[in-house]
Amino acid sequence: MSEDGELVFRRPAALSDVVTHYCPGCMHGIVHRLIAEVIDELGIRERTVGIAPVGCSVLAYHYFECDFAEAAHGRAPAMATGIKRTHPELVVFTYQGDGDLASIGTNELIHAAARGENITVVFINNAVYGMTGGQMAPTTLPGMVTTSSPYGRDVKRQGYPVRVCELVSQLDGTAYIVRRSAYKPAEIRKLRQALKIAFQVQMAELGFSLVEVVSNCPTNWGMTPKESLRFVEERMIAYYPLGDYRVRDEVKTLK
Amino acid sequence: MVGTRLSGWKGYRTMKILMKGNEAIAEAAIRAGCEAYFGYPITPQTEVLEYMARRMTELGRAFVQAESEVGAINMVYGAACTGARAMTTTSSPGYSLMQEGISYMAMSFVPCVIVNIMRGGPGLGNIQPSQGDYFQMTKGGGHGDYHLLSLAPSTVQETVDLIIEAFDLADKYRQPVTVIADGLIGQIMEPVEFPDLKEPQRPERPWALTGAKGRKKNVITSLFLDAHELERENLKLQAIIAQIKANEVRYAEYWLDGAEIVVIAYGTAGRIAQTAVKRAREQGIAVGLFRPISVFPFPYDRLREIAETAQQLLVVEMSAGQMLEDVRLATCNRVPISFYGRMGGVVPLPEEILDKIKGLAGTGS
Numbered sequence: 351m352s353e354d355g356e357l358v359f360r361r362p363a364a365l366s367d368v369v370t371h372y373c374p375g376c377m378h379g380i381v382h383r384l385i386a387e388v389i390d391e392l393g394i395r396e397r398t399v400g401i402a403p404v405g406c407s408v409l410a411y412h413y414f415e416c417d418f419a420e421a422a423h424g425r426a427p428a429m430a431t432g433i434k435r436t437h438p439e440l441v442v443f444t445y446q447g448d449g450d451l452a453s454i455g456t457n458e459l460i461h462a463a464a465r466g467e468n469i470t471v472v473f474i475n476n477a478v479y480g481m482t483g484g485q486m487a488p489t490t491l492p493g494m495v496t497t498s499s500p501y502g503r504d505v506k507r508q509g510y511p512v513r514v515c516e517l518v519s520q521l522d523g524t525a526y527i528v529r530r531s532a533y534k535p536a537e538i539r540k541l542r543q544a545l546k547i548a549f550q551v552q553m554a555e556l557g558f559s560l561v562e563v564v565s566n567c568p569t570n571w572g573m574t575p576k577e578s579l580r581f582v583e584e585r586m587i588a589y590y591p592l593g594d595y596r597v598r599d600e601v602k603t604l605k
Numbered sequence: 606m607v608g609t610r611l612s613g614w615k616g617y618r619t620m621k622i623l624m625k626g627n628e629a630i631a632e633a634a635i636r637a638g639c640e641a642y643f644g645y646p647i648t649p650q651t652e653v654l655e656y657m658a659r660r661m662t663e664l665g666r667a668f669v670q671a672e673s674e675v676g677a678i679n680m681v682y683g684a685a686c687t688g689a690r691a692m693t694t695t696s697s698p699g700y701s702l703m704q705e706g707i708s709y710m711a712m713s714f715v716p717c718v719i720v721n722i723m724r725g726g727p728g729l730g731n732i733q734p735s736q737g738d739y740f741q742m743t744k745g746g747g748h749g750d751y752h753l754l755s756l757a758p759s760t761v762q763e764t765v766d767l768i769i770e771a772f773d774l775a776d777k778y779r780q781p782v783t784v785i786a787d788g789l790i791g792q793i794m795e796p797v798e799f800p801d802l803k804e805p806q807r808p809e810r811p812w813a814l815t816g817a818k819g820r821k822k823n824v825i826t827s828l829f830l831d832a833h834e835l836e837r838e839n840l841k842l843q844a845i846i847a848q849i850k851a852n853e854v855r856y857a858e859y860w861l862d863g864a865e866i867v868v869i870a871y872g873t874a875g876r877i878a879q880t881a882v883k884r885a886r887e888q889g890i891a892v893g894l895f896r897p898i899s900v901f902p903f904p905y906d907r908l909r910e911i912a913e914t915a916q917q918l919l920v921v922e923m924s925a926g927q928m929l930e931d932v933r934l935a936t937c938n939r940v941p942i943s944f945y946g947r948m949g950g951v952v953p954l955p956e957e958i959l960d961k962i963k964g965l966a967g968t969g970s
Contacts (some may be wrong), residue, residue, distance in 0.1 A: 425705075
């Protein structure tokens with residue numbers, strides 16, 4: 351409280367008052383909070399339905415104070431479609447990692463985007479399967495060592511990373527496709543703004559919105575949190591450039 | 606206020622019409638108050654999708670042609686999570702693809718209706734009628750301990766009646782309910798009567814995801830990391846299955862009085878067997894027919910009683926003998942059991958079954 355008793359900072363109403371299971375230094379906590387802040391700001395907590403993935407954020411439904419479903423691995427965009435088509439007045443978002451969204455769930459993602467479903471996808475890309483203990487993901491960088499690419503990802507044998515924003519932004523059904531990060535305060539502010547716009551795009555029924563967050567994994571990258579942020583800034587963003595990949599003209603008029 | 610897709614519901618008057626089985630399934634679902642349909646084209650069920658594409662859109666209800674059966678079942682899962690009456694229809698290979706989503710729905714207690722118009726298999730098989738998915742339909746199908754209520758009609762009329770009932774049963778048990786038919790029932794045209802239907806009287810659904818307005822948040826999940834908690838959820842599911850077993854056994858009996866031979870067949874095979882048994886009766890053979898309508902729960906008790914008086918049983922299926930195993934379980938092999946099955950989409954002729962009956966009666970050529 352400030353001197354005159356004005357509340358200047360508090361937990362967002364959309365964020366549950368519980369301890370998360372996330373590792374120290376992981377960006378999930380930051381992104382959860384930003385989503386909750388945006389839900390509060392837009393006043394939509396009581397009509398928002400979230401869909402948790404399979405992966406590190408499988409328990410995301412414990413951390414938000416809105417209705418939630420837990421999807422099968424990769425199927426969140428299909429589930430979101432079913433919810434949104436039946437109840438267009440709800441605000442529906444999925445929260446998915448790179449294994450969930452860019453590997454096992456590519457089909458569901460691409461077609462939800464192509465149909466222009468009025469849903470919002472929050473995509474956490476940390477280039478590794480976190481929950482299963484650090485295996486190669488579709489977004490693992492070339493040369494990056496994981497438990498299933500122990501000699502470093504060899505693109506000749508293990509293929510190239512999938513750049514989701516570049517891929518999805520080709521689809522006409524998409525309205526707002528952007529890539530952000532959260533490795534420093536300025537980027538966190540930009541990410542918050544992007545999340546807000548993504549929800550507004552859905553509420554204005556402009557089409558499919560996706561915010562990719564270039565994220566970290568100190569635990570499975572074998573780094574300190576600080577080292578992992580440097581890796582995000584220097585290596586991850588070099589392969590996954592931050593920016594706007596598709597912003598339909600109508601989006602620019604949103605207030 | 607969460608809008609209902611059934612706003613403007615005026616009810617339906619009785620309608621008698623000549624209709625293809627698949628179209629009748631679609632119309633029955635619409636009349637039962639289906640609010641959301643998601644499907645993927647696959648022969649021999651595609652007419653359901655086509656009919657729904659036209660009618661659901663006209664009625665302002667949800668329809669999506671999904672990218673796959675995996676997508677379709679997860680859209681059903683999503684829609685059903687909001688408490689909407691949701692349905693998908695498919696055929697065998699598509700039903701295989703849906704197993705993941707179905708297992709999730711069973712464990713998270715989410716009702717829906719799923720129709721499998723079975724075709725020849727395994728693999729890509731063909732598009733002819735088959736009953737090769739009996740195990741998958743009755744023994745679980747996906748991973749984990751569950752069984753779905755599974756109803757097997759033998760005519761288009763019975764299909765309509767069971768589809769309408771399936772939605773109420775799904776509500777009652779908070780589980781997916783399946784209707785298991787085959788390509789013949791899907792494709793045949795028959796006169797069918799749709800009953801008067803008013804807006805469905807549905808149980809309260811306090812669990813549904815409709816936005817946490819004026820209440821605590823709802824979560825629908827099948828994830829229970831603590832072993833004891835997951836066991837408790839399993840016990841809840843098993844209690845529902847026990848209720849289904851106690852309440853939902855259905856079967857039809859034909860000419861069982863004094864029957865020394867009892868033919869046991871369901872669905873299309875049951876219908877063909879009916880013709881064969883009738884002819885055999887006309888020739889003086891003491892034969893009857895027992896036709897399970899619920900294949901899960903299987904009518905074990907009634908069949909056990911029948912086996913006490915019958916001298917021989919003949920199981921007829923369009924498979925290598927899947928229901929046959931349930932007949933053995935029911936009767937503990939107390940009475941000799943013969944089997945006649947056709948596979949690969951071959952539909953048995955009444956004459957083939959009649960020959961088998963005659964052989965068992967000792968009056969064959």
